[in-house]
Amino acid sequence: MSNASPLPLLDPDVVPCCPPLTERPLTAEEAVRTAAMFKALGDPVRLRLFSAVASHEGGEACVCDISDVGVSQPTVSHHLKKLKEAGLLTSERRGTWVYYRVEPSVLAAMGHILGRYAAA
Amino acid sequence: MSNASPLPLLDPDVVPCCPPLTERPLTAEEAVRTAAMFKALGDPVRLRLFSAVASHEGGEACVCDISDVGVSQPTVSHHLKKLKEAGLLTSERRGTWVYYRVEPSVLAAMGHILGRYAAA
DNA sequence: CCTCCATTTCGATGAACGTCTATGTTGACG
DNA sequence: CGTCAACATAGACGTTCATCGAAATGGAGG
Numbered sequence: 001m002s003n004a005s006p007l008p009l010l011d012p013d014v015v016p017c018c019p020p021l022t023e024r025p026l027t028a029e030e031a032v033r034t035a036a037m038f039k040a041l042g043d044p045v046r047l048r049l050f051s052a053v054a055s056h057e058g059g060e061a062c063v064c065d066i067s068d069v070g071v072s073q074p075t076v077s078h079h080l081k082k083l084k085e086a087g088l089l090t091s092e093r094r095g096t097w098v099y100y101r102v103e104p105s106v107l108a109a110m111g112h113i114l115g116r117y118a119a120a
Numbered sequence: 121m122s123n124a125s126p127l128p129l130l131d132p133d134v135v136p137c138c139p140p141l142t143e144r145p146l147t148a149e150e151a152v153r154t155a156a157m158f159k160a161l162g163d164p165v166r167l168r169l170f171s172a173v174a175s176h177e178g179g180e181a182c183v184c185d186i187s188d189v190g191v192s193q194p195t196v197s198h199h200l201k202k203l204k205e206a207g208l209l210t211s212e213r214r215g216t217w218v219y220y221r222v223e224p225s226v227l228a229a230m231g232h233i234l235g236r237y238a239a240a
Numbered sequence: 241c242c243t244c245c246a247t248t249t250c251g252a253t254g255a256a257c258g259t260c261t262a263t264g265t266t267g268a269c270g
Numbered sequence: 271c272g273t274c275a276a277c278a279t280a281g282a283c284g285t286t287c288a289t290c291g292a293a294a295t296g297g298a299g300g
Binding site for chain 3: 184194211
């Protein structure tokens with residue numbers, strides 16, 4: 001394939017996990033890896049935290065910016081950790097604050113997995 | 121309502137739930153509804169069952185076609201019920217067998233929610 | 241009717257999860 | 271150094287969930 005594009009397009013390495021759900025039945029192993037991503041977004045609090053980061057200006061936010069989700073601070077920290085373990089967020093400490101940022105490739109992978117319906 | 125379009129395009133009613141995660145922080149209520157969809161796909165067994173239906177010829181499959189996922193048959197039925205409650209599958213009985221079918225609009229909604237990353 | 245087969249429902253059990261309070265860690269600033 | 275603020279970790283508690291075996295439902299066929 002002549003993939004000489006200089007644009008930041010999706011390259012195959014970015015979607016290493018699994019084929020679209022509509023292509024063929026997932027194997028057990030594929031299902032485990034894919035389910036982990038969906039599971040990470042399967043909690044309302046995590047989803048709000050993730051959305052808050054994703055929609056924040058600059059594509060990143062410190063914890064203090066997004067802690068107003070109705071649960072205690074340790075719970076926020078706990079959920080951010082889960083999102084990080086799932087590969088959906090990355091974090092970086094800068095001085096006093098810790099900044100979280102969306103990992104675009106994982107989102108792209110999820111979109112890819114949803115298959116033709118998602119692209120409609 | 122003037123819904124006179126003859127084309128099977130995505131109409132707004134099909135994506136009633138929520139804006140893309142990247143557009144603005146989700147409200148609590150939006151997060152609950154959206155998380156339910158992701159949660160339904162957040163289990164490996166459910167994901168395999170869903171994939172089996174989605175990839176089956178004709179876009180539908182009877183339970184007997186997709187029961188080889190390594191759990192007991194009642195457990196399969198349990199997960200299919202969950203997927204149905206989440207709006208991801210529909211079912212119809214034809215004689216002895218029950219056929220499950222993918223609900224495309226919900227998949228489209230999820231793709232929409234994933235936002236620009238998924239569409240890339 | 242009676243039986244067979246596919247599927248669902250029921251009830252129980254053990255693991256995983258979300259949440260909290262209390263405490264620890266890390267950097268900034270006098 | 272001492273203190274404060276931001277964030278993470280630890281441990282406990284109640285709830286939800288996935289799973290199973292057993293029993294119920296409901297068409298199909300003799």
